[in-house]
Structures are given as C-alpha cells and as structure tokens.
Amino acid sequence: MAESNLGTYSGRNEEWRLDLRKKLKNKERMAGSRVKMPEADPLSRIKSYVEVNSGLTEEQAVAEAQRCLDCVNPTCIEGCPVSINIPGFIKSIETRNFDNSIRILKDTNALPAVCGRVCPQEIQCEASCFYQTKLKKPPIAIGHLERFAADHARNSGKAFIPKITKKRNEKVAIIGSGPSGLAASGELTKLGYQVTVFEALHELGGVLKYGIPEFRLPNEIVDFEIDNLKKLGVNFEKNFIVGKTADFEDLREEGYSAFFVGSGAGLPMFMNIPGENYIGVLSANEYLTRVNLMGATKEDYDTPVFKGKNVAVIGGGNTAMDSVRTAKRLGAEKAMIVYRRSLEEMPARIEEIQHAKEEGIEFLVLNNPVEYLADKNGRVNKMKLQRMELGEPDQSGRRRPVPVEGSEYSLEIDLVIVSIGVSPNPLIPMSLPGLEISKWKTITVNSDTMQSSVPSLFAGGDIVRGGATVILAMGDGRKAAKNIHDFLQKKANSEMQANGQKNEQNKK
Amino acid sequence: MPKIISKKYLSEKVVQLEIEAPRIAKKRKAGHFVIVKIGKEGERIPLTISQADIKKGTITLVIQIVGVTSNKLSKLETGDEVTDIVGPLGNATHVSKVGTVLCAGGGVGIAPLLPIVEAIHKAGNKVISVLAARNKELLILEKEISASSDQVIVLTDDGSCGQKGLVTEGMEQIIRQEKIDQSIVIGPAIMMKYASMLTQKYNIPTMASLNTIMVDGTGMCGACRVSVGGRTKFVCVDGPEFNAHDVDFDELLMRLGSYKNEEAGAYKKLLI
Numbered sequence: 001m002a003e004s005n006l007g008t009y010s011g012r013n014e015e016w017r018l019d020l021r022k023k024l025k026n027k028e029r030m031a032g033s034r035v036k037m038p039e040a041d042p043l044s045r046i047k048s049y050v051e052v053n054s055g056l057t058e059e060q061a062v063a064e065a066q067r068c069l070d071c072v073n074p075t076c077i078e079g080c081p082v083s084i085n086i087p088g089f090i091k092s093i094e095t096r097n098f099d100n101s102i103r104i105l106k107d108t109n110a111l112p113a114v115c116g117r118v119c120p121q122e123i124q125c126e127a128s129c130f131y132q133t134k135l136k137k138p139p140i141a142i143g144h145l146e147r148f149a150a151d152h153a154r155n156s157g158k159a160f161i162p163k164i165t166k167k168r169n170e171k172v173a174i175i176g177s178g179p180s181g182l183a184a185s186g187e188l189t190k191l192g193y194q195v196t197v198f199e200a201l202h203e204l205g206g207v208l209k210y211g212i213p214e215f216r217l218p219n220e221i222v223d224f225e226i227d228n229l230k231k232l233g234v235n236f237e238k239n240f241i242v243g244k245t246a247d248f249e250d251l252r253e254e255g256y257s258a259f260f261v262g263s264g265a266g267l268p269m270f271m272n273i274p275g276e277n278y279i280g281v282l283s284a285n286e287y288l289t290r291v292n293l294m295g296a297t298k299e300d301y302d303t304p305v306f307k308g309k310n311v312a313v314i315g316g317g318n319t320a321m322d323s324v325r326t327a328k329r330l331g332a333e334k335a336m337i338v339y340r341r342s343l344e345e346m347p348a349r350i351e352e353i354q355h356a357k358e359e360g361i362e363f364l365v366l367n368n369p370v371e372y373l374a375d376k377n378g379r380v381n382k383m384k385l386q387r388m389e390l391g392e393p394d395q396s397g398r399r400r401p402v403p404v405e406g407s408e409y410s411l412e413i414d415l416v417i418v419s420i421g422v423s424p425n426p427l428i429p430m431s432l433p434g435l436e437i438s439k440w441k442t443i444t445v446n447s448d449t450m451q452s453s454v455p456s457l458f459a460g461g462d463i464v465r466g467g468a469t470v471i472l473a474m475g476d477g478r479k480a481a482k483n484i485h486d487f488l489q490k491k492a493n494s495e496m497q498a499n500g501q502k503n504e505q506n507k508k
Numbered sequence: 509m510p511k512i513i514s515k516k517y518l519s520e521k522v523v524q525l526e527i528e529a530p531r532i533a534k535k536r537k538a539g540h541f542v543i544v545k546i547g548k549e550g551e552r553i554p555l556t557i558s559q560a561d562i563k564k565g566t567i568t569l570v571i572q573i574v575g576v577t578s579n580k581l582s583k584l585e586t587g588d589e590v591t592d593i594v595g596p597l598g599n600a601t602h603v604s605k606v607g608t609v610l611c612a613g614g615g616v617g618i619a620p621l622l623p624i625v626e627a628i629h630k631a632g633n634k635v636i637s638v639l640a641a642r643n644k645e646l647l648i649l650e651k652e653i654s655a656s657s658d659q660v661i662v663l664t665d666d667g668s669c670g671q672k673g674l675v676t677e678g679m680e681q682i683i684r685q686e687k688i689d690q691s692i693v694i695g696p697a698i699m700m701k702y703a704s705m706l707t708q709k710y711n712i713p714t715m716a717s718l719n720t721i722m723v724d725g726t727g728m729c730g731a732c733r734v735s736v737g738g739r740t741k742f743v744c745v746d747g748p749e750f751n752a753h754d755v756d757f758d759e760l761l762m763r764l765g766s767y768k769n770e771e772a773g774a775y776k777k778l779l780i
Contacts, residue, residue, distance in 0.1 A: 200594065200724070200726050201594075201724060201726075202545055202552075202591075202592040202594070210724075210728075238592070239592050239593060239594040240531075240594070241594060241595075241597070241726060244535065244595065244596060244597060245531050245532065245535065245594070245595065245596075246531055246535070247535075265728070266726075266727045266728060266745075267727050267728070267730065267742060267745070268728070268729070268730040270730070270733075270740060272740070276740070277733060277734075277735060277740065277759055277763065278762075279762065279763060279765070279766045280766075282730070282731065283729060283730040285728050285729050285730065286723055286729035286730055286731050289723050289724060289728070289729050290723060294551060294552070294723065295549065298549075300549050301549040301551075302549055302550050302551040302576045302577060303551040303552075303723070304551075304767040304770035304771060305770075306767075306770075377762075377765070378762035378763075378765075425726070425727060425728070426727055426745055427726060427727060427745070430745075
C-alpha cells in the first residue's frame with residue numbers, strides 16, 4: 001500500500017523532538033498515570049443530550065502527552081487504520097504547539113474531532129501502544145488527545161484550511177456525505193479537483209448525523225468539519241440521490257469524470273421471527289434517525305417517536321448501545337440490551353458498554369427473542385425469549401450461541417429496537433447494472449485502490465465493507481481519493497498522447 | 509429551494525401543487541414518488557408524483573389534508589418554496605401491452621393512478637377506469653383520467669355523482685361485462701384490500717400501489733415494511749407496487765396507525 005512509507009515517519013529526529021526527549025527521562029514520563037476523561041454525571045446526563053465525555057483540560061492533555069515515550073518504533077501508528085503520525089501530534093501537544101498538532105492530524109485525518117470521539121482506539125492505536133504491549137500498563141490516551149487537539153483548534157477560532165496549490169479542471173462526484181465521502185472530498189479538493197458531494201438526505205454528514213447520537217458526537221462538531229470542507233472549496237448538493245435524481249450517465253454528460261461511492265449502510269436486518277412487524281418493533285436505524293436526524297424529541301418538531309417504558313434493544317454493537325442509551329434519555333424506566341452471546345463477545349466499544357452500565361442499562365446476555373406479542377391494536381406488549389449458552393467457536397472466531405431447550409420465558413416490554421446489522425444500501429448497485437457486486441451485496445473493489453469493476457468508479461465505507469467503523473470508512477475515502485487522482489492523471493496523459501499522435505498525423 | 513409554480517384546490521380537503529423540480533420531472537416515470545419536508549422542524553413524508561412536465565421542469569403533487577405535514581403543504585402559496593424534496597423514488601410501474609386493464613382509484617388515490625392510466629393507455633391497452641369517492645366534492649381528476657380511458661365509471665358513497673356505491677361494485681360490473689387481463693388498484697388501504705379480494709375471486713392479476721409511513725424513503729429505516737407473500741418487503745425500495753393478492757392488508761392497515769396517538773396530538777396542536 002502507498003501509505004506504508006508514510007506510516008512509520010513520525011518526525012522523531014527533528015530537532016525539537018530530540019530536545020524534548022532530553023527534557024524528561026523515560027522513568028519520569030512513566031511515573032504518571034493515564035488521564036481519566038472527565039464525564040457528565042450519569043444520573044443527570046440521562047435526562048439530557050449533553051455530551052457524556054466533556055474533554056481534557058489543557059493541563060491534563062499536556063500531562064498525558066508527557067507520558068508518551070516517543071518510541072523509536074512507534075507501533076501505535078501501525079495500529080491506526082489511516083496511519084496518523086501519532087507521536088508527532090502528541091509531542092506537539094506536550095510543547096503546547098497545538099497548531100502543529102492539528103496540522104499533523106489533518107494531514108491524514110479529515111475529521112479528528114469525530115475520530116477522537118468515536119474511534120475504537122482500545123483495539124487500534126492504543127492496543128499497539130508500548131505501554132500496553134510491553135509495560136502492561138494503561139496505554140497513552142491517544143483518542144482523548146486527538147479530540148483535545150481538534151477541539152482546541154475549533155475553539156481557537158483559527159481555521160486550518162490547507163492551501164490549494166494547483167487547480168485542476170476535472171470534476172469528481174462523491175456520493176454520500178458520510179465519513180468516507182467527506183474524507184474523499186477533502187483529499188480531492190486539496191489536490192485541486194472540482195468536487196461535488198451528493199447527499200440523499202436533507203442534512204449533511206450521513207451516519208455521523210442520523211446514526212450517532214449527540215451525547216456521543218454533537219452535531220455542531222460534524223457541521224464545523226463540513227463548514228471547513230466548504231471553505232476549502234467542496235460543493236455539497238443535498239436531496240440528491242445518484243441513480244435516481246440523476247444517474248451516472250447524466251453526471252458524466254455534466255462533466256464528471258470520476259466517482260466515489262460512499263453511500264453507506266442500507267436496509268436494516270430483522271430476525272424474521274413472529275410478531276416482528278407489530279407496532280413498536282422498529283429498526284435501530286429508524287429509531288435513531290427519528291431522534292437524531294428528525295429531532296423527534298425536540299419541541300415543535302413534527303416527527304413522532306415512541307417513548308417506551310420497558311424497552312428492549314436487540315443486539316450488542318455500538319448502534320445497539322446508542323439506541324438503548326437513547327431510550328433511557330427518552331424516559332424509559334427499564335432499558336435493556338438483549339444479546340445472544342455473553343458480554344465478552346459483545347462487539348460494542350468497551351467505553352460505550354461502561355457508559356451504558358453507569359446509566360442503568362440492563363444487560364440480558366445469553367438471551368434471544370423468539371417471538372413478539374401485541375395487544376388488540378397491534379402494539380407490542382410482550383416478548384418471548386430463549387436462554388442461550390455458548391458452544392464451539394464459529395467462523396467469526398466467537399463462541400456460537402446455542403439455545404437452551406425448554407428455557408423460553410416471556411417479558412413485558414412496550415418498545416423493541418432491532419439492532420442486528422444492516423445490509424448495504426441497494427440504490428447504487430440497482431442503478432448501475434454493469435457494477436460488480438459481492439454475494440453480500442457490497443460493491444466489489446480492488447482493496448489496494450478502491451476501484452470497482454467500472455474503472456471511473458471507486459467506492460469505500462459500508463457500501464464496500466458491509467459494516468465498518470468511521471475511521472475505516474475515512475481511510476477508504478482517502479485511499480480512493482489518491483487512486484482517483486492517479487486514474488485521472490493517467491487518463492489525462494493518455495488523452496494528451498492520443499491528441500499528440502493525432503496532431504502528428506494531421507501534420508503528415 | 510424548489511418553488512411552487514401553481515396551486516389549485518381539487519376539493520375542500522385536496523390540494524394540487526405544481527412544483528419546480530426539473531431533475532425529478534425529467535427522471536420520473538409512472539409509479540414514482542418523492543419525499544417532501546416542510547421547514548426545519550418538518551417530517552419527511554412520501555407523496556406519489558401525479559404528473560410531470562419536462563419542458564416546464566415541474567412535477568405535480570396531490571395532497572389530501574389529513575395531518576400536520578399535509579396541512580403545512582396546503583398552506584403554501586404560489587411562489588413559496590418547498591424546503592426539501594427528493595426523488596423520484598421507488599420502482600416505476602411495469603407497463604406492457606396485456607389487453608384490457610381495469611384501473612380502480614379511490615379518493616385521493618386517483619392522483620397516483622393518473623400517470624399509470626396514461627402510461628398503460630399509451631402502451632396500447634384498453635383502459636377501463638373505475639373512480640370512487642365519498643361524494644361529488646371529493647371526486648378528483650375525472651376529466652384527466654377520462655382522457656386516457658376507453659371507459660370510465662364513477663361511484664360515490666352518497667350517489668351525489670355517478671352511481672351510488674363502492675368501488676368494488678363498479679369493478680364487479682366491469683368484470684362481468686368483459687374479460688379483464690389485469691387490474692390496478694390505488695386508494696386507501698381498506699379499499700385496496702376489498703378491491704384485491706374481488707379480483708382474486710375472478711383470478712385477475714392485480715397490482716396495488718402502497719403508501720406507508722416512511723422516514724428516509726431510501727431503504728434505510730424500514731418503517732415502510734410490509735408482508736408480501738409471507739415475506740417482509742420494504743415499500744420504498746422493493747415497491748411501491750406489489751402483487752395485491754400477496755399483500756397482507758390487515759398488517760398494512762395496522763402499521764399505518766402506528767403513530768396515531770402521537771400524530772393526533774401534533775395535528776390538534778397545529779390547528780389551535
């Protein structure tokens with residue numbers, strides 16, 4: 001991959017870094033303990049949408065940055081899907097050169113304020129931190145520091161808008177304004193292309209807006225990053241569904257010579273058990289969209305949402321945690337996670353599970369719904385559950401849940417949110433018959449270039465991966481942008497050559 | 509933002525808006541719908557495109573005033589802007605030459621029926637339309653439907669226009685009169701249920717166009733799910749048209765009432 005060279009460069013031998021390492025001995029650096037993220041009180045935060053993590057203070061951030069040993073071999077960078085120069089930005093925080101810190105982050109990450117909040121650092125950069133791997137001590141709080149640098153930049157009022165050195169005439173269309181699309185749009189605009197992002201919904205940001213709740217990622221942070229992209233020169237068109245409002249052929253005629261598809265997740269999956277279409281059984285996508293995108297809980301907003309007293313959320317991923325914690329904030333007396341495996345296998349981030357527990361969320365693990373029952377109006381009022389036990393590991397490497405015979409019991413509930421995954425958005429594959437699609441209905445791409453079977457079309461994020469994290473989606477967008485650049489340059493060169501030959505022939 | 513070019517009341521509770529939307533006008537086919545949202549605080553609702561004018565770059569929507577959003581839409585005047593409109597969505601009607609087609613429209617369902625009647629007629633089919641409404645006042649687009657139909661029967665519940673009776677009575681009259689190769693029914697869910705039962709009795713392949721609750725309309729939320737032939741389908745991406753004989757209309761009717769309480773409260777608040 002093209003990024004691997006960049007990957008290990010951390011600027012470690014720059015003079016200021018050498019000086020900094022001399023200032024404190026490693027022993028002194030290791031004496032400190034990992035910073036604890038200040039949090040809103042659980043009992044008060046469940047009554048509002050206030051962000052749970054309130055962010056490090058400058059002193060906390062500098063002290064945490066001091067713990068970082070600026071390793072010879074910074075393994076943290078290898079743990080990052082987009083190879084952020086982690087020691088570089090952390091050491092800049094230590095010297096209080098916050099401007100440099102954000103500049104380094106923005107080199108590889110278009111949305112550090114977002115990633116600092118929602119990345120699963122505990123299985124990525126922080127899992128590869130020297131403290132964690134060798135010293136068996138809590139790792140550097142890389143995520144918290146990333147967030148600090150991004151928030152500091154935002155609050156400073158300074159705009160870190162890169163200068164565009166070369167303007168190019170080629171137009172590139174980005175489909176979807178979620179993490180992968182935003183990342184791709186930023187990169188391509190920096191390279192000088194004329195970029196337009198087409199968004200199907202009435203708001204920009206994709207899953208960052210409709211999916212992730214404000215108590216984890218405030219909308220104003222997403223909007224700030226989008227505004228920066230606008231200032232950089234990215235065009236945005238909302239209420240525009242490529243494949244419907246205009247198809248690829250139309251856009252080609254309008255001068256677009258390359259496409260990046262980041263259309264994201266689509267159809268929510270259901271379990272296909274009896275009663276699943278009763279009123280009050282809905283997908284996590286629907287529930288979260290009503291609250292996050294449509295403002296269903298805000299005064300004067302028209303979109304309704306169910307407020308359950310006893311809410312069961314089916315699933316154990318981050319979306320399930322977001323849903324169950326949202327239900328608690330909407331006044332649920334009992335908000336529970338129903339998960340067929342055990343806590344250990346739960347795919348949600350540890351921090352989210354921890355926060356959920358603090359907020360009084362109940363965990364019904366090793367339980368699986370088998371049927372929903374309803375009152376005479378069709379409103380769900382009970383669920384039948386089956387207890388499970390763990391058997392042999394399955395293909396995913398996790399132990400397979402096996403039903404315990406005769407263990408069925410029923411539970412009173414009045415709202416069920418199904419959060420067991422999504423299949424990719426079908427609109428793009430449906431509209432481009434020549435496009436190669438996998439059996440999981442994702443767009444097939446060359447994983448080195450993100451190029452699809454249609455040469456001018458690149459794709460990334462959930463439409464390629466099925467279900468991925470924000471950072472992986474952004475990494476895809478960045479990688480695709482580089483390869484779109486290569487593709488367009490090659491195309492321009494061959495056109496130039498062809499024209500040259502034509503001119504030669506004309507001369508003859 | 510898309511502008512309203514003209515506004516016309518088809519009846520006291522039914523308003524027709526012609527909206528500037530050149531891209532949608534160009535792409536739309538019979539059967540397509542759009543999602544509309546009014547104001548920052550508005551909800552997203554699906555509305556079938558009734559007509560489109562590619563030259564003018566406009567689409568026409570027919571709205572029955574029943575709740576918060578339809579009420580807000582009806583208050584917009586010529587020159588006002590529609591905050592958000594996106595489409596065309598859903599799958600277009602499959603139009604082919606089959607012979608004689610019985611098109612049944614109930615109430616405001618006559619509006620989405622119009623482009624289908626036009627397309628089917630243009631494809632060389634004999635079109636017999638049965639239009640039904642509660643009363644003369646609520647009967648819409650009779651002239652427009654007639655222009656693309658070989659025969660039209662009008663029924664009203666109170667007999668104030670055409671025959672007195674229900675849509676199914678008109679349909680049965682036609683079915684007895686001649687061989688029907690295909691039927692299309694659009695209207696309130698309850699009307700489609702009975703119309704579908706009737707054509708099933710006579711073994712006439714029938715298509716129904718469903719209008720359900722939707723949030724995004726692009727296959728993301730699943731609010732629009734409906735059981736068709738025992739399997740869950742999404743009206744927004746799998747529909748909106750389905751084999752009527754396979755649709756679980758009782759479930760559809762139940763699900764349409766999902767937010768009845770919440771919506772009634774909001775509507776009352778709006779009217780105060």
